Amino acid sequence: MTLALAQPIEPEDINTQKEYIDYSKKVHSYSPAIxxxxxxxxxxxxxxxxxxxxxxxxxxxxxxxYQPVLLYSLGVTPVSYGEMGRYSAKEDMLIAEDVYQFPVETCSMVKCTVAQWHKRLNSGTINRILGNCSSCEPFNLSWEVMRKHGYDVFTNEVIYRGPTVTGERLDQLVKFTMEQMLDVAEWLTGRREVDPEKLKIEIARKNRLLGKLRKILDLRLTHPFYMKSLAIILTLNVGLNNYFGQPTKYEAAIDELIAELEKAPVNEKDLKTVIPLVWAGGTGQEFGVYEAIDLAGGALLGLRSVPFRFYREDLPPLEAIARWVYDNSNAGAGVYAREVLNFEVEKLKAKGVILYGYIGCSFASVDREMWRRFFHEKGLPCINLEGSFQTGSPTGQVLTRVKAFVEMLAA
Ligand code: SF4
Known part of the structure; x- marks a missing residue:
């Protein structure tokens, strides 16, 4: 079965993300779910x-x-400012630099997001920002700036569990985080309380979807090219977190995708030629990078954000959420995410790891360097890419490196 029904486009020619999403829809014309x-x-x-x-x-x-689980239980839609920021083009970076005096070398993700908030000032759209101080200093700065310009901003304290923190110390962190979640509830609703029954419904939904995404990832092992790189990244990195603001529709599409994958015939040639890769980055915004991976025969079968742990349903729901936070890869230290990556590498017998981050991010580049060294010591090829967040085609250098890396693995 030949899956690529649309004429391939050159990664260099992908300038806007909308363009590439439209192209991806054609590529996946056989799949209503995708x-x-x-x-x-x-x-x-x-x-x-x-x-x-x-x-x-x-x-x-x-x-x-934890934000979407809590927010949906409060009747509030969580809207990802990272997804908003990806509408920015190079010109928007100048808004952050010229209007808000962000230094040129500041991470492009932060500058793009600030520019989008700026464009929405007094426009009657969403005017509240829930910041999370675990992100990074430039982002902390961005919501302080936005507060001054009229947004209603609330920020949580840092979530960080050191690798040796267990027992009573962990219990203290859990209690602290539960209080923080009540602070968020109070800010949003005026009442310092959550409805445990509504939280249980959201936890059950999340667990159901975590299970369904695991199933999709397992089915992709025998159908590696059914869902191309961009589609899986968006479905997992964005959709599984917040359901794109549409929980019921997202779950229906996931159910349909499982049904499609279960019916799709297995192509033995694909299984022989596929180059299984692990994507160890966030949602890279230079969509041409995904096309370069697909064209070179790579398949992103493992991701840093794979569903790793379920929420415990035997605990009071607020505590279950706080414990999930500290038991997962976002608990702070880079070693947690490395565990997830290593698990994926071994499960898939991956041939390589793609590390992707943004220029100007000193924060995540340290983690990436540690992971690169870890996998190199295991003898696994890795590539460490730095790209930009704003729309536009990826640089020739990034594309050349991606293509050369995947082709080297194929050889
Ligand atoms: S890429 Fe790095 S600097 Fe930029 S927002 Fe993310 S963590 Fe912060």
């Missing part, structure tokens, strides 16, 4: 802003980790 997921991804921010104007509460936040 088309629905790409539509949900595309409509996430504009759809949430429209719903907000029609009266549905919403807040800008990183829309991952």
């Amino acid at each position: 088309n629905q997921l790409l539509d949900l991804a595309n409509n996430y921010v504009p759809g949430a802003e429209k719903a907000f104007k029609e009266g549905r509460p919403a807040v800008w936040c990183n829309a991952n980790n």
Whole structure:
């Protein structure tokens, strides 16, 4: 079965993300489920802003980790400011630099996000920002700046569990985080309380979807090219966190995808030629990088954000969320994410690891360097890429390196 039904485009020619999502829909024309997921991804921010104007509460936040579970239980849509920021082009970077005096070398993700918030000032759209101080210093600065310019901003304290923290010390962290979640509830609703029954419903939903995504990842092992790189990244890195603002539609599309994958015939040639890769980055915004991987015969079968642990349903729900935070790869130290990556590498017998981050991010580049060294010592090839967050085609240098890396693994 030949899956690529659309004419390939050159990665260098991919300038806007909308363009590439439209192209990806054609590539996946055999899959209504993947088309629905790409539509949900595309409509996430504009759809949430429209719903907000029609009266549905919403807040800008990183829309991952514990936030969506808590926010949906409070009747508030979590809207990812990272997804909003990806509408920015190179010119938007100048807004952050010229209007807000961000130094040129500041990470492009932060500058793009600030520019989008700037463009929305006094426009009647979502005007609340839930910051998370675990992110990074430039982001901490960004919401302080936005507070001064009229946004209603609330920030949580840092979530960080050192690798040796267990027992009573961990219990203290859990209690502290539960208090923080009540602070968020109070800020959003005026009441310092959560409804345990609604939280249980959201935890059950999240666990169901974590299980379904695990199933999809397992089915991809025998159908490695059914879902191309961009589609899986958006479905897992964004959709599984926040459901693109549409929990019911997201779950329906996931169910349909499982049904499609279960019915799809296995292509033995694909299984012989596939180059299994692990993607150890966030949602890279230079979509041409994904096309370069696909064209070179790579398949992103393992990701840093694979569903690793379920929420415990035997605990009071607020405590279950706080414990999940500290038991997962976002608990702070880079070693937790490395465990997930290593698990994926071994499960897939991956041939290589792609580390991807943004220029100007000293924070994540340290983690990436540690992971690169770890995998090199195991004899596994890694490539460490730095790209930009704003729209536009990837640089020739990034594309050349990606192609050369995947082709080297194929050889
Ligand atoms: S890429 Fe790095 S500097 Fe930029 S927002 Fe993320 S953590 Fe912060």
